[in-house]
Amino acid sequence: MKAQAKYSYHVEAVDGQERPRRFLEAFAAILEHSNYGPVLEHYTRVSAKCSRCTASCQVYEASGDPRDIPCHRTELLLKVYRRYFTLAGQLKARLYDYYTLTDAHIDEMAEEFWRCTACRRCKLSCPMGIDHGMVAHLARWVMSEIDIVPKALLVSVREQLEGKSKNTSAIPVAAIKDTLEFLEEELEEVFPDQKIKFPVDVEGAKYVFFPAVSDYLMEADTLMGNAAMMHAIDASWTVGTQNLDGIDYGLFYSDRMWERIIKAQLAEIKRLGGQVMLIGECGHASRSAREGMQNFIAPEDRVPVVNIMELAHEKFRQGKLKLKPDVIEERTTYHDPCNIARTGWIVEQPRVLLRHICKDFVEMDSHGVNGICCGGGGGTVSIDEIHEFRMMIGGKTKAEQIRKTGAHYVVTPCANCKKQVDEIIKAHKLPTNRVGLHDLLIKAIDFS
């Protein structure tokens, strides 16, 4: 038996000994204290192995590899659950040589659960409503407790929680302040009469802004659009320098990290006396904040979580955000980030804005709640080692979808999707430009 497995992603593992025992200990602890037990109990009983999910998984459709079938992957964990945590499994193990958790089985899980983009599209085609994304989330949590977690995610979380910068990209606060000043100057050049600001550490501001920190590095247009929109609606908002990163990779692999990150973010809101947690253009940051706030924070301490596109839409409907119609002449399409669209939370809001400002807005063939993942979901986009997999398998369907629309712009309001779609466009040589929603909104805002 191998002491330490080699996966298609880097792992910063220290202890390769006795992994099956440690896996079962971690699994037992999680089942004992969490709500996942009843869910697995239910799934083991109802899973009929009908294979309907095969037709809704873009990874399986592109790879044709049986291990990418959502139900196949889920069964890996259910098998362990059935053997060690149900009466029937324990009886069977006593009666005959039933099944024993091995190192090889753990390796299989480590590989398969990180090929899933956790987009949860398969849940919609499962007659039994099995949430394979939730099972992947749980399996990754158990594995992370025995040190099996992609290094790319681990070092980001370490920096965010224990590093100096308190953000996943380890950008020093001074550098971020410089960036914001630079962006203010840029905005002044474009809108000399407006004095659009990025308020920093303003105590008592209503909205405390948490974009994905990568926006500070790579998405200047999105950030300027965010600031212009907030200026146009005359919002009281601020960026907090002690914790400004909306990213929460806990959603992808560990409830423990999820909780710690949302608590650190909330502490910053409380420090500034803010009332609303405003998330930038990012799917997983929005979902992890909204659900994390409900999951881990006591009711009396919670603050509302709002995605910036929701806010723009609300103000547009109220007439407080004025947008010039048909400003964008080129054909434009919209990519739905799974974490905000799958449950129907943010589907129509950005479309209302886009239909107003774009002359030629087109939809992809499968969109909205039923949208197809960019292929970088569930944290996989951060893992550079699997770039080839993300391009040719995970992102293949998305590339075809974008190409079919013939769009000049694909609006991608999520930090993860943005990186993945950029790479897809390059790898598949698509004649499309990837933008954020606010990159376009800024061109249409009517400040008068």
Next chain:
Amino acid sequence: MEHWLEWARGPLFRASFAIMILGLLRVLVLQAISLFGLIRQAKRNQRKIPYAVVAKASLRWLIPVGKLFERRAVFSLTSVLFHICIIVVPILLGAHILLWERGIGLSWPAISMQLADILTLGAIVTGLALFVIRLSVMANRAISRAQDYVWPLLIVLPFLSGYLAMHPAINPFSYEASMLIHVLSANLIFLLLPFSKLSHMALFPATQLVSELGWFLKPDSAQKVMTTLHKENEAI
């Protein structure tokens, strides 16, 4: 043979049917207990359960018209027809209702013999088709366990034997032999049902709710897991 038939139709049927009912009640009660726990916890944490979403999804799957041609159309259509046939015939067949009336004095309207014949043939054809699909489609094979191959065949057996028993002209076996197979295979299904994936017939109504509540995490679960695994002072 007749004694065997009497035994299978009498005590054996009563025992297997009782085991099915009690077994299904057991899983239902267990499910209800855990669901009530989760709902109580959600209320304690002042969380809103999206009942409308759950109800809508459950109804869409109970009457899966919109789902038929969405994905895997041939398989989906076969599966839905199969379910309709195997639910309707055993419950609404005149001969079965007569047995219930004799046994416990309860009766309900029956479907016509012609319709019962058509639906029985439907159950046989779709059941065999499901078996063939499972065997021939690579994706199905990849996720199938032994029981997944056995179930469609086992379910077809009482329909096939029942049909043959009712149609002596095409029946190569004696009436008693066909009837014995009919009753024995049905009893076996009843007996195994609550312990197998077929228990989804009872658990189905709440399945969407379970998936929804699964994401309602216990507020202190992460902390407790950390303590149990002695990771309080562990750096990331």
